[in-house]
Amino acid sequence: MDDATVAEMELIRDEAAVHRRDHWLGTVVRLLESMKGYTFGYRVDRYEHSLQSATRAHREGARVDLVVAALLHDIGDDLCPDNHSEVAAAILRPVLDDEAVWVVKHHGVFQTYHYGEKLGLPSDSRDRYRDSPYFETCAHFCAAWDQESFDPDYDSESLEFFMPMLEEVFSRPPKVWGDPDLAGEA
Numbered sequence: 172m173d174d175a176t177v178a179e180m181e182l183i184r185d186e187a188a189v190h191r192r193d194h195w196l197g198t199v200v201r202l203l204e205s206m207k208g209y210t211f212g213y214r215v216d217r218y219e220h221s222l223q224s225a226t227r228a229h230r231e232g233a234r235v236d237l238v239v240a241a242l243l244h245d246i247g248d249d250l251c252p253d254n255h256s257e258v259a260a261a262i263l264r265p266v267l268d269d270e271a272v273w274v275v276k277h278h279g280v281f282q283t284y285h286y287g288e289k290l291g292l293p294s295d296s297r298d299r300y301r302d303s304p305y306f307e308t309c310a311h312f313c314a315a316w317d318q319e320s321f322d323p324d325y326d327s328e329s330l331e332f333f334m335p336m337l338e339e340v341f342s343r344p345p346k347v348w349g350d351p352d353l354a355g356e357a
Contacts, residue, residue: 203221217245236270237270242333247259273303284313
């Protein structure tokens with residue numbers, strides 16, 4: 172890359188932008204759809220869980236970034252189950268606002284509040300984030316949308332219902348490394 176010309180680097184940048192515009196959302200949707208089927212013992216599969224989470228967020232009047240966060244919060248599960256929250260946050264960081272990214276990144280820790288004691292895990296792990304301006308949003312995300320969304324009888328909206336929101340979010344110019352908006356810990 173040290174030997175590349177300005178024209179070559181501009182071509183690479185422009186081709187990456189086309190790929191991002193034409194393929195990135197499709198890739199994320201495929202990650203979501205890959206969660207259909209296996210339930211891991213839950214009462215619904217993770218795809219339905221994601222639709223329920225987003226439906227609850229939308230019906231409560233959440234802003235679009237949080238609805239999309241609710242829909243996509245578990246897309247890291249198949250890639251890295253033990254660290255799925257951080258994987259999903261990294262995928263979504265370029266297009267979601269800081270609060271939504273923080274919620275996605277930390278929802279796994281916050282969820283233990285609702286089940287930790289049943290597995291012999293600490294249920295107060297989230298308390299270390301109490302000073303975050305996003306603490307209450309994440310606590311609400313988990314209590315009202317995430318941990319409630321395993322109901323086989325819930326009337327979820329379809330993926331098609333959420334596509335305009337996904338298209339809105341993924342059509343934003345992405346924040347990129349080196350951008351001051353990405354500086355520091357999300």
